[in-house]
Amino acid sequence: MEYVILAVVIAVVAIGAITGLVVSGRRRKELDRPSQTPTITAPPAAHRPSAPTKPTEGAAEPTAPPATAAPEAEAPEAPEAEAPKAAAAPAAEQPVEEVRIEEAEAAPAIEVPEPTAGRLVRLRSRLSRSQSTLGKGLLTLLSRDRLDEDTWEEIEETLLTADVGVGATQELVDNLRTRVKVLGTRTPDELRGLLREELIKLIGPELDRTVHSVKTDGGPAVVLVVGVNGVGKTTTTGKLARVLVADGRKVVLGAADTFRAAAADQLQTWGERVGAHTVRGPEGGDPASVAFDAVKQGIADGVDTVLVDTAGRLHTKTGLMDELGKVKRVVEKHGPVDEVLLVLDATTGQNGLVQARVFAEVVDITGIVLTKLDGTAKGGIVISVQRELGVPVKLIGLGEGADDLAPFEPGAFVDALLG
Numbered sequence: 001m002e003y004v005i006l007a008v009v010i011a012v013v014a015i016g017a018i019t020g021l022v023v024s025g026r027r028r029k030e031l032d033r034p035s036q037t038p039t040i041t042a043p044p045a046a047h048r049p050s051a052p053t054k055p056t057e058g059a060a061e062p063t064a065p066p067a068t069a070a071p072e073a074e075a076p077e078a079p080e081a082e083a084p085k086a087a088a089a090p091a092a093e094q095p096v097e098e099v100r101i102e103e104a105e106a107a108p109a110i111e112v113p114e115p116t117a118g119r120l121v122r123l124r125s126r127l128s129r130s131q132s133t134l135g136k137g138l139l140t141l142l143s144r145d146r147l148d149e150d151t152w153e154e155i156e157e158t159l160l161t162a163d164v165g166v167g168a169t170q171e172l173v174d175n176l177r178t179r180v181k182v183l184g185t186r187t188p189d190e191l192r193g194l195l196r197e198e199l200i201k202l203i204g205p206e207l208d209r210t211v212h213s214v215k216t217d218g219g220p221a222v223v224l225v226v227g228v229n230g231v232g233k234t235t236t237t238g239k240l241a242r243v244l245v246a247d248g249r250k251v252v253l254g255a256a257d258t259f260r261a262a263a264a265d266q267l268q269t270w271g272e273r274v275g276a277h278t279v280r281g282p283e284g285g286d287p288a289s290v291a292f293d294a295v296k297q298g299i300a301d302g303v304d305t306v307l308v309d310t311a312g313r314l315h316t317k318t319g320l321m322d323e324l325g326k327v328k329r330v331v332e333k334h335g336p337v338d339e340v341l342l343v344l345d346a347t348t349g350q351n352g353l354v355q356a357r358v359f360a361e362v363v364d365i366t367g368i369v370l371t372k373l374d375g376t377a378k379g380g381i382v383i384s385v386q387r388e389l390g391v392p393v394k395l396i397g398l399g400e401g402a403d404d405l406a407p408f409e410p411g412a413f414v415d416a417l418l419g
């Protein structure tokens with residue numbers, strides 16, 4: 001009997017021991033399992049949705065894309081889903097994740113700029129001030145029952161207030177008067193159509209508005225960006241780099257505005273965002289030498305375009321002429337300059353036209369960039385500045401956002417004005 005009791009006790013102890021082993025084994029397996037689920041690297045705060053934020057899969061692959069990777073390599077990854085996933089990760093993995101976030105933030109983010117096609121259409125609401133003054137104002141006047149002398153005078157005033165300019169205003173009013181008379185009856189649609197045609201005609205749909213950004217003989221195209229300080233020149237150079245990168249170009253930036261130290265930092269930041277190298281010199285250094293080095297770097301790197309931001313201190317015309325003339329001459333040792341873009345602030349109206357005239361006397365302007373059109377009712381400046389300089393508006397600035405610089409399209413612009 002004692003033997004039987006002893007055998008039962010041994011059996012119970014043995015069963016207990018085996019059960020304990022099995023349970024602890026399962027627990028260990030359960031603890032191991034989470035480490036096999038993919039760990040997510042949260043994107044750096046500054047990343048836009050299309051930035052390179054591919055989640056890292058597995059603990060052994062924590063690599064971020066190299067800082068200099070070509071923008072084309074960064075396929076959009078629907079990253080919106082990443083933040084919630086990261087937040088939902090098991091608590092046990094928190095320390096590993098924190099380390100990864102730091103790693104990702106340390107690497108400069110290379111962004112994929114928005115495509116340039118149709119940007120003006122996307123940003124058309126930014127022209128609302130010009131739209132209500134110029135577009136809606138003219139349509140309301142033209143829709144009056146009687147188009148008498150007083151009404152035509154009001155139409156003229158509206159055009160002049162919107163900075164269309166005296167010559168262009170006269171031309172537009174004369175053409176409209178003739179066509180309205182010939183037409184006889186006028187429906188709102190017909191009037192809108194007439195006004196649209198006449199405005200587009202004034203803007204010049206036939207002008208070549210491409211920014212010449214690819215050299216034909218193999219070397220990079222050189223684009224000089226000129227204009228007085230404060231018009232948005234450095235910002236525009238940075239945004240233009242994004243426009244070109246969005247269109248598939250490789251870009252080097254030259255910070256030849258050595259007058260304001262922050263300008264070079266600002267430009268470099270713009271460049272880093274799209275993976276473009278910035279060549280800069282010492283503060284107060286020779287702008288021409290920076291421009292020369294930038295083109296040299298562009299040739300060495302085999303890029304498509306070298307964008308050179310210049311200083312535009314306008315105290316004397318001679319000083320400006322000396323500085324810009326030297327920059328151009330020195331750059332031309334590498335080959336001809338392909339584009340000289342004059343940046344003008346649309347909100348400065350007639351002042352902008354005076355500046356434009358001075359710059360045009362100093363360098364051969366090949367294109368105009370009108371900035372801050374989002375902040376003015378004077379959208380007619382597009383017409384007057386082109387007439388003044390005989391040079392097309394190629395790009396317009398419609399806000400402070402990185403992709404708020406749009407290639408200028410006359411039809412889309414007029415449609416935006418007319419609402």
Ligand SMILES: Nc1nc2c(ncn2[C@@H]2O[C@H](COP(=O)(O)OP(=O)(O)OP(=O)(O)O)[C@@H](O)[C@H]2O)c(=O)[nH]1
Nearest residue numbers: 229230231232233234235263371372397398399400
């Ligand atoms: N609303 C609006 N603001 C703009 C636009 N373009 C530039 N700006 C703003 O204008 C201000 C001046 O821009 P900068 O690029 O520093 O001016 P800058 O002409 O380069 O001045 P310097 O570097 O001193 O030569 C900045 O606050 C820009 O964000 C635009 O199209 N719309």
